[in-house]
Amino acid sequence: MADAVFYDGQSARRRLVSVNVTASALDIHEGPDWIASWPVGDVRRRDAPEGILRLTREGASELARLDIADAEMQAAIRLHCRHLDETVHKERTGRILFWSLAATASILLCVFFLLPILADRLTPLIPVSLERRLGTAVDNQVRAIFSGKVCEEPQGRAALSKLTDHLRKSRSPAVDVDIAVIESRIPNAIALPGGRIYLFKALLDKSESVDEIAGVLAHEMGHVAHRDGLRKMIQAGGTSYLLGLLLGDVTGGGAIVLVSRYLVDSAYSREAESAADDFAGATMVALGRPAHEMALLLKRVEGGKGGDGNDFAVPAFLSTHPVTDQRLKALEKQVPSRQGEPLLSQEEWRALKEICKTT
Amino acid sequence: MTATSQVDLLHPSGVSPMSFSGRRREFLKLLVTGSLFQIPTFGFYRFWFITKQRRYLWANTKIGNEAFEYTGSAKELLIGFLIAFAILTPIYLGYFLLGILLEEKKEFASLPLGFALYALVHFGVYRARRYRASRTSFRGIRFWMDGSGWRYAAQAIKWNIVNTLTVGLTLPWSMAALERYCMRHTYFGSIQGDFVGTGTELFKRAGWIWFLLIVATLTWLMSFRLFSLSGLESAAWTATSIAGLVGLILVFLPAIPMAMALFTRWQIEGIRFGEVAVRSKLRKRDFYGPFIKLILSAIGFLIVLGGCHFAGFVMLVKYFGADLQGLAKGQLTLGTGLFVAISYLATFMGLGVIKRYFMGRGLWAITVSSVAVTNLAAIDAAVAAGQPAGVIGEGLADALDFNVGL
Numbered sequence: 201m202a203d204a205v206f207y208d209g210q211s212a213r214r215r216l217v218s219v220n221v222t223a224s225a226l227d228i229h230e231g232p233d234w235i236a237s238w239p240v241g242d243v244r245r246r247d248a249p250e251g252i253l254r255l256t257r258e259g260a261s262e263l264a265r266l267d268i269a270d271a272e273m274q275a276a277i278r279l280h281c282r283h284l285d286e287t288v289h290k291e292r293t294g295r296i297l298f299w300s301l302a303a304t305a306s307i308l309l310c311v312f313f314l315l316p317i318l319a320d321r322l323t324p325l326i327p328v329s330l331e332r333r334l335g336t337a338v339d340n341q342v343r344a345i346f347s348g349k350v351c352e353e354p355q356g357r358a359a360l361s362k363l364t365d366h367l368r369k370s371r372s373p374a375v376d377v378d379i380a381v382i383e384s385r386i387p388n389a390i391a392l393p394g395g396r397i398y399l400f401k402a403l404l405d406k407s408e409s410v411d412e413i414a415g416v417l418a419h420e421m422g423h424v425a426h427r428d429g430l431r432k433m434i435q436a437g438g439t440s441y442l443l444g445l446l447l448g449d450v451t452g453g454g455a456i457v458l459v460s461r462y463l464v465d466s467a468y469s470r471e472a473e474s475a476a477d478d479f480a481g482a483t484m485v486a487l488g489r490p491a492h493e494m495a496l497l498l499k500r501v502e503g504g505k506g507g508d509g510n511d512f513a514v515p516a517f518l519s520t521h522p523v524t525d526q527r528l529k530a531l532e533k534q535v536p537s538r539q540g541e542p543l544l545s546q547e548e549w550r551a552l553k554e555i556c557k558t559t
Numbered sequence: 560m561t562a563t564s565q566v567d568l569l570h571p572s573g574v575s576p577m578s579f580s581g582r583r584r585e586f587l588k589l590l591v592t593g594s595l596f597q598i599p600t601f602g603f604y605r606f607w608f609i610t611k612q613r614r615y616l617w618a619n620t621k622i623g624n625e626a627f628e629y630t631g632s633a634k635e636l637l638i639g640f641l642i643a644f645a646i647l648t649p650i651y652l653g654y655f656l657l658g659i660l661l662e663e664k665k666e667f668a669s670l671p672l673g674f675a676l677y678a679l680v681h682f683g684v685y686r687a688r689r690y691r692a693s694r695t696s697f698r699g700i701r702f703w704m705d706g707s708g709w710r711y712a713a714q715a716i717k718w719n720i721v722n723t724l725t726v727g728l729t730l731p732w733s734m735a736a737l738e739r740y741c742m743r744h745t746y747f748g749s750i751q752g753d754f755v756g757t758g759t760e761l762f763k764r765a766g767w768i769w770f771l772l773i774v775a776t777l778t779w780l781m782s783f784r785l786f787s788l789s790g791l792e793s794a795a796w797t798a799t800s801i802a803g804l805v806g807l808i809l810v811f812l813p814a815i816p817m818a819m820a821l822f823t824r825w826q827i828e829g830i831r832f833g834e835v836a837v838r839s840k841l842r843k844r845d846f847y848g849p850f851i852k853l854i855l856s857a858i859g860f861l862i863v864l865g866g867c868h869f870a871g872f873v874m875l876v877k878y879f880g881a882d883l884q885g886l887a888k889g890q891l892t893l894g895t896g897l898f899v900a901i902s903y904l905a906t907f908m909g910l911g912v913i914k915r916y917f918m919g920r921g922l923w924a925i926t927v928s929s930v931a932v933t934n935l936a937a938i939d940a941a942v943a944a945g946q947p948a949g950v951i952g953e954g955l956a957d958a959l960d961f962n963v964g965l
Contacts, residue, residue, distance in 0.1 A: 207698050208699060209700075209943060210942060211699075211700070211748075211941065211942045211943070212698040212699065212700045212747070212748060212938045212939055212941040212942075213698075213939045214698060214939075246628060247614045247615075247618035247628055247629065248626055248628075249580045249581075249618055249621060249626045250580060250582070250619075252626070254626075254628070263630075263699045263701060263943070264699055265628075265698075265699045296596075296600060296603070296604060296607060297596075297600055299603075300599070300600030300601060300603035301599065301601075303603060304600075304603075441651060
């Protein structure tokens with residue numbers, strides 16, 4: 201017999217009770233009155249501050265509590281009630297670990313295997329008109345990022361559209377593209393969904409011949425023809441959604457998302473890149489021009505890093521898939537059987553190089 | 560007689576002091592193991608982690624000698640997160656499609672999403688509070704809340720607009736209004752809660768901080784303007800503006816713990832449950848301790864970690880021939896990638912533990928110990944009422960990454 205406090209879960213009244221611990225039950229009395237008997241098998245422990253054993257009875261009123269401060273009685277209860285720590289939602293760390301890993305594995309499976317397949321299958325289903333609209337939306341963002349000044353010098357534009365026409369018409373069916381030069385200090389070229397291609401001024405500056413630039417543009421046309429931009433968007437969107445929402449607020453979830461997207465994107469684009477190379481090679485061969493010059497330009501850009509310190513960032517299309525010798529060799533194999541006309545005259549080439557000059 | 564029955568004898572005046580009895584070491588252990596478990600579970604353990612922290616804090620918070628209890632479970636939080644996931648998916652998809660359809664005006668297309676999420680945040684804040692209230696029990700009786708999350712969100716948005724227009728001058732009144740809404744919809748069993756704190760009272764106590772901050776900001780902006788007119792050279796100009804910014808931060812930072820203490824005390828002292836009232840002795844300076852400890856231990860931790868990093872990096876380069884140039888170019892090899900990942904995790908986990916220890920437990924313990932409840936006997940009349948609330952608010956908070964506190 202010892203004192204304890206009983207709360208019946210129905211009222212907030214604190215009832216001083218005496219508890220009798222037997223091998224079969226805890227008998228609870230308030231003064232001379234019997235209140236309850238809890239079978240030892242049903243008694244469970246609940247959170248309490250140190251020194252207090254707080255009990256409840258499984259199956260009884262959900263919030264009924266018995267607080268026991270007496271150490272001897274606590275020992276007696278621990279002895280008799282063998283299921284104290286069994287709760288309805290017993291949490292086994294191993295189980296949490298297992299299912300977390302399972303969930304993570306399934307998400308990663310989705311990101312690395314299912315999403316690429318999904319993107320591949322979905323891409324042909326998306327009408328070109330929708331891709332164009334998507335492209336315009338992306339275009340707005342790209343222009344915002346590069347605070348994009350599109351170079352408009354008339355003679356340069358004329359040269360560019362002549363070059364574009366050559367490249368387009370060499371393929372059948374002709375690839376619908378819209379090429380523009382954008383003012384940027386990063387040597388790069390990008391293809392957006394819907395057929396817009398941006399050639400960055402820095403890359404144009406570094407080029408030494410029309411064939412180099414034609415090759416780069418043909419490569420980007422390959423991306424457009426294969427609808428790589430659209431595919432990448434579907435994939436990146438799905439990835440960021442899955443990882444971002446699932447990781448919730450885990451510290452640094454955002455950074456993990458970034459890293460993952462980076463990894464996924466680069467792993468994906470290697471294949472797309474060689475396909476675009478093939479496209480560029482075929483285009484150049486059809487025009488009777490050497491295909492490998494583009495790789496020489498990219499190698500020059502890559503090698504020029506650090507030297508002049510002029511460029512703050514390695515463009516993504518170089519860092520994720522550098523110009524390997526393998527790539528260069530593949531392009532060198534594409535030799536035209538007959539020599540074609542130069543794509544632009546010397547004058548036109550000069551005009552193109554100076555497309556960003558404002559008069 | 561045991562200690563529990565002596566409460567009334569010790570405090571015949573009807574004043575029951577609150578206390579916090581949790582051991583520091585226990586909480587620290589809980590934090591470290593919980594943080595470590597987050598790694599192999601890719602963050603899924605957070606539901607169990609947060610539940611454990613709450614159970615510790617609630618169970619060690621006592622009025623007189625009677626402790627609170629947290630009855631929520633981690634599984635509920637997990638389910639809440641899944642519900643939020645289901646709600647947010649169509650919103651995100653809709654936004655995506657909208658972005659395509661309203662191609663020309665991308666900025667306007669994102670407005671509805673921004674607004675939907677913004678409203679959802681307020682809704683989530685209320686519902687999360689409701690969840691936690693209904694998982695809190697005392698003397699075998701559950702706290703619970705009714706009221707509408709959307710009505711709260713509407714009020715909160717209205718006040719957000721007013722506060723923006725008045726540059727924060729109306730903040731005390733908005734806090735009072737929102738707290739009143741919450742507390743009047745909070746019950747302890749059958750006893751309805753109330754909030755008697757007023758915006759005017761809070762303004763009297765903390766308004767000077769607002770004036771100080773406004774004056775500091777204005778001074779900073781003015782000096783900015785003057786300097787830009789004086790035509791200093793760009794380097795000198797940059798230096799002055801940075802110095803100004805540092806000065807501004809030095810004014811702002813010390814104001815934070817003080818403002819928090821003033822607000823917390825005001826918030827606690829306004830609480831009523833029927834005849835039961837609450838007092839607090841929390842002083843303006845009381846929160847400085849945990850904040851200073853937080854900053855010092857974070858700095859100490861970063862110094863130690865920096866040392867480890869350096870050592871690890873040297874090892875990596877020496878024994879594993881890590882490709883430094885590749886790293887500088889942003890190319891990750893397996894070795895360097897692993898190193899970056901580990902150091903990243905260590906940094907965030909460590910800082911997280913430090914923050915939770917001082918901001919979670921530290922402030923909690925100080926606040927609780929400052930409180931005394933008067934007329935506790937009045938709650939004897941309370942009878943059980945209300946049901947455990949749904950968990951959607953917590954799920955939204957988790958998925959949208961906004962903080963609803965512990």
